[in-house]
Amino acid sequence: MxxxxxxxxxxxxxxxxxxxxxxxxxxxxxxxxxxxxxxxxxxxxxxxxxxxxxxxxxxxxxxxxxxxxxxxxxxxxxxxxxxxxxxxxxxxxxxxxxxxxxxxxxxxxxxxxxxxxxxxxxxxxxxxxxxxxxxxxxxxxxxxxxxxxxxxxxxxxxxxxxxxxxxxxxxxxxxxxxxxxxxxxxxxxxxxxxxxxxxxxxxxxxxxxxxxxxxxxxQALASLNVQAQVQRDAQALAAFPGIMHFKQVNDSLQFAVQRTDLSAVTAELAKYGLADLKVAAPTLEELFITYYHDESETGHAQ
Ligand SMILES: Nc1ncnc2c1ncn2[C@@H]1O[C@H](COP(=O)(O)OP(=O)(O)OP(=O)(O)O)[C@@H](O)[C@H]1O
Ligand SMILES: [Mg+2]
CATH class of the missing domain: 3.40.50.300 (P-loop containing nucleotide triphosphate hydrolases)
Incomplete structure (x- = not known):
């Protein structure tokens, strides 16, 4: 090639x-x-x-x-x-x-x-x-x-x-x-x-x-989807650097994070009594929807 x-x-x-x-x-x-x-x-x-x-x-x-x-x-x-x-x-x-x-x-x-x-x-x-x-x-x-x-x-x-x-x-x-x-x-x-x-x-x-x-x-450039369960109210995480699209329903959290912020974010998450954690790359469909719609993704142009 x-x-x-x-x-x-x-x-x-x-x-x-x-x-x-x-x-x-x-x-x-x-x-x-x-x-x-x-x-x-x-x-x-x-x-x-x-x-x-x-x-x-x-x-x-x-x-x-x-x-x-x-x-x-x-x-x-x-x-x-x-x-x-x-x-x-x-x-x-x-x-x-x-x-x-x-x-x-x-x-x-x-x-x-x-x-x-x-x-x-x-x-x-x-x-x-x-x-x-x-x-x-x-x-x-x-x-x-x-x-x-x-x-x-x-x-x-x-x-x-x-x-x-x-x-x-x-x-x-x-x-x-x-x-x-x-x-x-x-x-x-x-x-x-x-x-x-x-x-x-x-x-x-x-x-x-x-x-x-x-x-x-x-896919590596795209943000990861995180799902977590915590034992304490974690609303403060919404403002933590690197956490995007934060949602909390009872003890379940859902948000997106760039790969480069993952360590810092999981360390912070642990402070809330982490009971479960899932980190997933976006599906192809999610990836394209992000690229097609999200203005902030233009930062990845190369
Ligand atoms: N001959 C033309 N005169 C004026 N505007 C045009 C002309 N051809 C295309 N455009 C405009 O240029 C833009 C790009 O159109 P184009 O057909 O290249 O899109 P596309 O990416 O192929 O979309 P699709 O997935 O729908 O095929 C559109 O805004 C369209 O309206
Ligand atoms: Mg066309």
């Missing part, structure tokens, strides 16, 4: 006065699945469309394998496959014709792999696109993308319309790309998918990257 495939550096994008991307920077390496996460309207699709030249960056640099994508769109785009979240197809063509068209537009060929993918994803390629359901339209774009032999595969919420079986097919194909040393940029709201697939991720909120790392790094 040493070869840097994508470099996004200090990208800014405005829609009129609205600052949609604020100094966005991240890198992706060969053989890695990189997650791109954030709440609705955070700027994920805008970043991906800017990378692909569908939107113009106002400043910053985007490089594929050391070549500027902003200055060399034709050569660099041939080394990328992209599937948007809302796939729209030419209604009068069949799925099979569109797959071949998408491949040819990217400078690729229909191969035995294309046929295998059509079978695997159970797509009827003889139907006209206007007759396809949302999931089947997505399959057409996914099959074309997975058929292409490129360096970087970009998926913008690709599984939103797929049934669970097709989602598993998608995941297996992405893992096969990784095993073949390809780089994958995956934007997804499905946390189970992120947990299963992603090596590293960036979280974007209001156009700004607020965290980058692997899930373990992010």
């Amino acid at each position: 040493t070869e840097k495939i994508l470099r996004v550096a200090q990208v800014n994008k405005y829609f009129g006065k609205f600052h949609a991307l604020k100094n966005v920077s991240f890198d992706i390496y060969a053989g890695e699945i990189f997650g791109f996460l954030g709440p609705n309207g955070a700027g994920k699709s805008t970043m991906l469309r800017t990378m692909l030249g569908m939107l113009k960056a106002d400043s910053g640099e985007i490089e594929l394998d050391g070549t500027s994508m902003l200055n060399n769109p034709v050569t660099t785009h041939r080394r990328i496959a992209y599937v948007p979240g809302d796939v729209s197809l030419w209604p009068g063509f069949t799925g099979g014709e569109i797959i071949d068209l998408l491949l040819r537009m990217g400078g690729h060929q229909h191969t035995a792999k294309t046929d295998a993918l059509i079978t695997k994803f159970a797509l009827d390629p003889t139907k006209k696109a206007r007759a396809y359901s949302k999931g089947n339209r997505q399959k057409v774009a996914l099959i074309a993308a997975f058929s292409a032999d490129v360096d970087l595969y970009i998926f913008d919420e690709p599984t939103s319309g797929l049934d669970p079986l097709q989602e598993l097919n998608f995941q297996a194909e992405v893992l096969a790309l990784k095993a073949a040393g390809k780089a994958v940029l995956l934007s997804s709201h499905i946390l189970a998918e992120v947990e299963k697939m992603v090596d590293r991720l960036a979280i974007i909120r209001q156009g700004e990257i607020i965290a980058t790392g692997n899930l373990k790094d992010l």
Whole structure:
């Protein structure tokens, strides 16, 4: 995982006065699945469309394998496959014709792999696109993308319309790309998918990257949930440095604490006659809800 495939550096994008991307920077390496996460309207699709030249960056640099994508769109785009979240197809063509068209537009060929993918994803390629359901339209774009032999595969919420079986097919194909040393940029709201697939991720909120790392790094940065039982009134703990979101019901306490404050806090807790103690890292869902909502978490940006 040493070869840097994508470099996004200090990208800014405005829609009129609205600052949609604020100094966005991240890198992706060969053989890695990189997650791109954030709440609705955070700027994920805008970043991906800017990378692909569908939107113009106002400043910053985007490089594929050391070549500027902003200055060399034709050569660099041939080394990328992209599937948007809302796939729209030419209604009068069949799925099979569109797959071949998408491949040819990217400078690729229909191969035995294309046929295998059509079978695997159970797509009827003889139907006209206007007759396809949302999931089947997505399959057409996914099959074309997975058929292409490129360096970087970009998926913008690709599984939103797929049934669970097709989602598993998608995941297996992405893992096969990784095993073949390809780089994958995956934007997804499905946390189970992120947990299963992603090596590293960036979280974007209001156009700004607020965290980058692997899930373990992010979990280590997040505060711990503490549950305790004490024998004396512990209301004074609410004001103890490092204790956050303090709640007491009878002898049960609940609060959050940063890992770095845990020793001091447990020592203080002991003064109240500690009868029981549980310390837990946040679940993936809790972690993302914190990152998506909590302004104070921006201090962890790196
Ligand atoms: N063409 C446009 N003109 C003006 N504003 C836009 C345009 N495209 C996106 N925006 C705004 O930019 C912000 C980022 O939108 P974007 O589609 O990138 O979000 P997203 O992170 O992909 O969200 P979602 O998870 O809902 O797909 C939003 O506030 C959106 O309204
Ligand atoms: Mg989007």
